[in-house]
Amino acid sequence: MSRESLQWLNQNTLIGFTDQRGHAWHYRAGEQGGEPNHYPGPIPVRDVIRRLFGWQPVEGTVESAFITEDGVTRVTDTARKAIIRPDTGAILGVFKQGYQIHDYAQWLVDNVATLLDDDLAIGSAGLLRGGAVAWVQVEVPETCTTDEGVAFRPFLLAASSLDGSLKTTYRRGATVVVCDNTLSAALNESGAWQIKIKHSSNSLGRITRAREALGIVHRVADDFAAQVRALCRVEVTDRQWDRFLTELVPVPPEQGRSRTLAERRREALTALWRHDPRVSPWRGTAYGVVAAVNTYTHHEQSVRGAHRAERNMLRAVTGEFDQLDRETLSVLDRVLDGAFTR
Known part of the structure; x- marks a missing residue:
C-alpha cells in the first residue's frame, strides 16, 4: 500500500459535480498544483486524458545481477516482463508474458463510452499507488433524493491496475451526498452489479458484453431508492x-x-x-x-x-x-x- 500524500491526491484525483456534492473532504486549495482539481460540473474527458492518462505503460525485460567468485553475473527471465511507467521510470508490476496491459485511456475512457447513455458524464477520476491503480466514475448530472430524504448519486465505476492488484472492473453503486459515502446499490443481487475482466489475450472481447451484464446506470437510481x-x-x-x-x-x-x-x-x-x-x-x-x-x-x-x-x-x-x-x-x-x- 502506498502512502500517497495529500498533495498527490489533490493533483492526481479529479472531482466533478461539486455544485451537487461539495468538495471532497481531502480538498486543499493550496495543493492543487496550479490547476484546480475540483469541477462545478462534469469533468471534461480531455482533462482526464491530459492530466491523468497522458502516459502509456510500456513493457520491459526482467533482469537481475548477482555476485559470484568469477564476478558479476547477469540473468534475464524471458518468461516474464515488467510493466513500466515511462514518465517516472517506476516499475509497476512484473508478470508472465501472457499478461496484457489494459491502457487506462482505452479501458477506462474509450471503452466506458460504449457503456454510457448520452446524458452521463465523468464525476471523478484518479490515480493511486503512483499510477499502478486508476479509476473513472461516471454519473447522472442531477442528484437523486429518496422519499426518506437520502440524497445520492448513482454511478458506474471503471477501474483497473498495472500492478496485478485488480482486474479491470466495471461496477454500479451509489454515493450518498451528505457523507460522501459509497453504498451498495444492489444488496440483494449476487453479481449483476459488476463485471471483472482479466488482463489476458481475449480480454478485449468481453467489453462488448459489459453493458448488457451491468444494465444502464439510470436503473441504479430505482434500485437504490427501493433499497432505502x-x-x-x-x-x-x-x-x-x-x-x-x-x-x-x-x-x-x-x-x-x-x-x-x-x-x-x-x-x-x-x-x-x-x-x-x-x-x-x-x-x-x-x-x-x-x-x-x-x-x-x-x-x-x-x-x-x-x-x-x-x-x-x-x-x-x-x-x-x-x-x-x-x-x-x-x-x-x-x-x-x-x-x-x-
Missing part, C-alpha cells in the same frame, strides 16, 4: 441497536488494548447513531444501522499505511464497501430474528 425505502421500513429500537453492537463489536472481558479499541468503536458508532446528521435522521431504522457502520468505516475508523482518501477509493474500487453493507445487514438480520430472510 425497504430498509427504512424495518424498525430498529435502541435496545436492538445495543444487541447489534454486541454482535458486531464484542467487548473482551479482560482489560487491555483489545477491550479499549472495542469500547471506542462502540462509542463512535453510537455517537453516529444518536447525534450525527449523516446518520441520526434515520435512527431507528435498518437504513440508519447501515449508514452508521458505513460512515464509521469511511470517516472514523483508523487507517494505517495510506491516507483515508486513498483507502476509501480502493475499497470502493474493489467492492469492499458493498461487502461491508452486506455483512452489516447479516448481523442485523440475526438480531432482528430474520427480518430480511423471512
Whole structure:
C-alpha cells in the first residue's frame, strides 16, 4: 500500500459535480498544483486524458545481477516482463508474458463510452499507488433524493491496475451526498452489479458484453431508492441497536488494548447513531444501522499505511464497501430474528 500524500491526491484525483456534492473532504486549495482539481460540473474527458492518462505503460525485460567468485553475473527471465511507467521510470508490476496491459485511456475512457447513455458524464477520476491503480466514475448530472430524504448519486465505476492488484472492473453503486459515502446499490443481487475482466489475450472481447451484464446506470437510481425505502421500513429500537453492537463489536472481558479499541468503536458508532446528521435522521431504522457502520468505516475508523482518501477509493474500487453493507445487514438480520430472510 502506498502512502500517497495529500498533495498527490489533490493533483492526481479529479472531482466533478461539486455544485451537487461539495468538495471532497481531502480538498486543499493550496495543493492543487496550479490547476484546480475540483469541477462545478462534469469533468471534461480531455482533462482526464491530459492530466491523468497522458502516459502509456510500456513493457520491459526482467533482469537481475548477482555476485559470484568469477564476478558479476547477469540473468534475464524471458518468461516474464515488467510493466513500466515511462514518465517516472517506476516499475509497476512484473508478470508472465501472457499478461496484457489494459491502457487506462482505452479501458477506462474509450471503452466506458460504449457503456454510457448520452446524458452521463465523468464525476471523478484518479490515480493511486503512483499510477499502478486508476479509476473513472461516471454519473447522472442531477442528484437523486429518496422519499426518506437520502440524497445520492448513482454511478458506474471503471477501474483497473498495472500492478496485478485488480482486474479491470466495471461496477454500479451509489454515493450518498451528505457523507460522501459509497453504498451498495444492489444488496440483494449476487453479481449483476459488476463485471471483472482479466488482463489476458481475449480480454478485449468481453467489453462488448459489459453493458448488457451491468444494465444502464439510470436503473441504479430505482434500485437504490427501493433499497432505502425497504430498509427504512424495518424498525430498529435502541435496545436492538445495543444487541447489534454486541454482535458486531464484542467487548473482551479482560482489560487491555483489545477491550479499549472495542469500547471506542462502540462509542463512535453510537455517537453516529444518536447525534450525527449523516446518520441520526434515520435512527431507528435498518437504513440508519447501515449508514452508521458505513460512515464509521469511511470517516472514523483508523487507517494505517495510506491516507483515508486513498483507502476509501480502493475499497470502493474493489467492492469492499458493498461487502461491508452486506455483512452489516447479516448481523442485523440475526438480531432482528430474520427480518430480511423471512
